[in-house]
Amino acid sequence: MAKNIKTxxxxxxxxxxxxxxxxxxxxxxxxKGCMVIRPEGFAIWEAIQRDLDGRFKxxxxxxxxxxxxxxxxxxxxxxxxxxxxxxxxxLVTHTRLEKNPSGEGxxxxxxxxxxxxxxxxxxxxxxxxxxxxxxxxxxxxxPILINQWANVMRWEMRTRLFLRTTEFLWQEGxxxxxxxxxxxxxxxxxxxxxxxxxxxxxxxxxxxxTKTESEKFPGxxxxxxxxxxxxxxxxxxxxxxxxxxxxxSKAFDIKFLGRDQKQDHVWTTSWGVSTRLIGxxxxxxxxxxxxIVPPRVAPVVAAIVPIFKTDEEKAKVRSFIEKILMQLLGxxxxxxxxxxxxxxxxxxxxxxxxxxxxxxxxxARPGDKQYHWEQRGVPFRLEVGPRDxxxxxxxxxxRLDRGKEIVPVGDASSTWLRTKLEDVHQAMLEKARTLRDQxxxxxxxxxxxxxILVEKGGFVRCYFNPSVANEKKIKDETKATVRCIPLDQxxxxxxDIFTGETTSTEVLFALAY
RNA sequence: CAGGGCGUAGCUCAGUUUGGUAGAGCGUCUGGUUUGGGACCAGAAGGUCGCAAGUUCAAAUCUUGUCGCCCUGACCA
Numbered sequence: 001m002a003k004n005i006k007t008x009x010x011x012x013x014x015x016x017x018x019x020x021x022x023x024x025x026x027x028x029x030x031x032k033g034c035m036v037i038r039p040e041g042f043a044i045w046e047a048i049q050r051d052l053d054g055r056f057k058x059x060x061x062x063x064x065x066x067x068x069x070x071x072x073x074x075x076x077x078x079x080x081x082x083x084x085x086x087x088x089x090x091l092v093t094h095t096r097l098e099k100n101p102s103g104e105g106x107x108x109x110x111x112x113x114x115x116x117x118x119x120x121x122x123x124x125x126x127x128x129x130x131x132x133x134x135x136x137x138x139x140x141x142x143p144i145l146i147n148q149w150a151n152v153m154r155w156e157m158r159t160r161l162f163l164r165t166t167e168f169l170w171q172e173g174x175x176x177x178x179x180x181x182x183x184x185x186x187x188x189x190x191x192x193x194x195x196x197x198x199x200x201x202x203x204x205x206x207x208x209x210t211k212t213e214s215e216k217f218p219g220x221x222x223x224x225x226x227x228x229x230x231x232x233x234x235x236x237x238x239x240x241x242x243x244x245x246x247x248x249s250k251a252f253d254i255k256f257l258g259r260d261q262k263q264d265h266v267w268t269t270s271w272g273v274s275t276r277l278i279g280x281x282x283x284x285x286x287x288x289x290x291x292i293v294p295p296r297v298a299p300v301v302a303a304i305v306p307i308f309k310t311d312e313e314k315a316k317v318r319s320f321i322e323k324i325l326m327q328l329l330g331x332x333x334x335x336x337x338x339x340x341x342x343x344x345x346x347x348x349x350x351x352x353x354x355x356x357x358x359x360x361x362x363x364a365r366p367g368d369k370q371y372h373w374e375q376r377g378v379p380f381r382l383e384v385g386p387r388d389x390x391x392x393x394x395x396x397x398x399r400l401d402r403g404k405e406i407v408p409v410g411d412a413s414s415t416w417l418r419t420k421l422e423d424v425h426q427a428m429l430e431k432a433r434t435l436r437d438q439x440x441x442x443x444x445x446x447x448x449x450x451x452i453l454v455e456k457g458g459f460v461r462c463y464f465n466p467s468v469a470n471e472k473k474i475k476d477e478t479k480a481t482v483r484c485i486p487l488d489q490x491x492x493x494x495x496d497i498f499t500g501e502t503t504s505t506e507v508l509f510a511l512a513y
Numbered sequence: 514c515a516g517g518g519c520g521u522a523g524c525u526c527a528g529u530u531u532g533g534u535a536g537a538g539c540g541u542c543u544g545g546u547u548u549g550g551g552a553c554c555a556g557a558a559g560g561u562c563g564c565a566a567g568u569u570c571a572a573a574u575c576u577u578g579u580c581g582c583c584c585u586g587a588c589c590a
Contacts, residue, residue, distance in 0.1 A: 290581055307549050367550040385549055
């Protein structure tokens with residue numbers, strides 16, 4: 001058993017932090033609430049970016065970049081928006097430091113105070129809205145379909161690695177359309193992109209739905225979301241897509257001349273996912289031994305661990321491994337190992353995804369190496385020792401179920417490994433689906449729901465006609481919130497769990513991250 | 514912001530109740546034996562006990578102040 005990781009049963013929260021630490025995904029920064037994303041973690045983010053970015057471009061979007069700093073006054077232009085974000089904005093107020101009169105340390109130079117403070121973006125609707133108002137004149141300029149990969153800052157009271165940090169990385173898509181219907185179509189299209197991506201890349205099944213009035217994005221007409229279920233029975237919002245209506249176009253005066261020769265405000269959307277996805281991935285899949293990375297975003301798909309005692313054995317094992325590499329990678333790639341640290345050789349298994357196979361030649365004991373790659377969640381380990389060379393086989397160890405099998409060396413090929421990775425992906429998706437389904441209950445009374453929330457957790461599906469007041473009462477009593485109104489509705493009527501009145505709206509309640 | 518915990522070697526922590534030479538394990542370095550799931554033996558290096566003030570012959574330990582971090586909650590992607 002892993003000696004540096006608490007078990008999920010012992011302390012789920014500590015387990016989560018231990019897994020991140022053991023896999024070296026992230027570290028705390030000297031600034032409270034901020035996170036250093038280490039190479040192992042960032043490589044996963046890059047894989048997420050690569051896949052998603054392709055999907056954005058596939059659906060006609062282009063990337064651009066808008067600045068970090070936003071005039072403070074911009075935030076105030078949309079009433080709901082300022083309400084939602086004012087409490088967590090970091091401000092830039094000076095442009096220069098100078099020596100303290102006391103001689104010790106520095107202070108903001110008083111004469112460098114900005115006339116208007118600048119907000120470090122918590123999200124970019126305002127500045128992008130401002131630019132769109134300059135760029136859009138006519139229906140011929142529409143739609144505008146822009147995405148940006150950026151960092152944002154929200155001064156949250158309490159932070160948690162990947163799930164909620166003061167600064168985080170994300171992508172935010174911002175589109176402007178001629179008609180309400182087009183904007184709605186775009187909002188749903190991107191929700192679908194997110195849901196498909198979550199399943200395809202992260203093996204994360206999600207529930208698509210809309211947010212209630214009290215949970216929606218400040219400034220949105222409708223917020224759609226994908227909700228995922230974690231192993232401890234808590235829900236996690238994994239992505240959002242907002243139909244912003246004309247709220248921002250009116251606030252920022254984004255007008256165009258329509259086909260009817262009349263001025264009208266554009267219809268906008270925005271949508272985003274963040275590094276929180278890495279948190280979702282960890283909590284959905286990993287086990288008490290550490291991280292488990294879904295194959296399609298795994299920076300390293302297989303680690304080869306040589307086993308030898310003497311120099312002769314090492315030479316023998318090495319040439320055998322070279323043979324395996326030739327079969328897995330082709331002769332060209334197998335001939336150019338890259339050094340990635342003390343004694344670790346790396347090769348591209350897939351040049352388009354930058355996924356690697358590594359050979360761990362470090363001067364360490366085999367057991368240490370096994371734990372090393374296991375805790376980093378690498379899908380497969382290939383163990384190659386003198387006995388295997390003699391038998392013309394190698395030992396394949398699966399991270400997901402920690403099982404192993406003896407593989408005849410002739411079987412190894414690029415296709416063979418791809419199939420293996422695909423199997424793991426399917427198994428992970430299936431496992432996560434089973435968990436989600438098993439953690440989804442239905443309740444017909446409030447008492448029943450409370451019982452489920454306390455004893456089992458997970459999603460509770462029930463009839464409920466959302467209202468800000470009643471949601472608050474339920475939250476105060478149970479800590480549970482309406483995660484979403486699933487798009488998938490039965491259409492039948494039932495008794496509202498809270499008021500007893502008849503309603504046809506079914507919702508999912510859950511405790512959430 | 515409230516509640517709880519913590520700050521001592523690179524890391525994890527003991528020592529603080531009852532003041533008296535700065536400790537352990539892990540890691541690191543040296544040598545040797547080892548190596549198919551976290552090795553063993555021998556030796557060595559390594560600390561302004563978060564910071565500041567106070568009490569005292571004497572402070573990691575007591576007092577006051579202060580800074581910071583983690584966990585739980587309110588707030589939120």
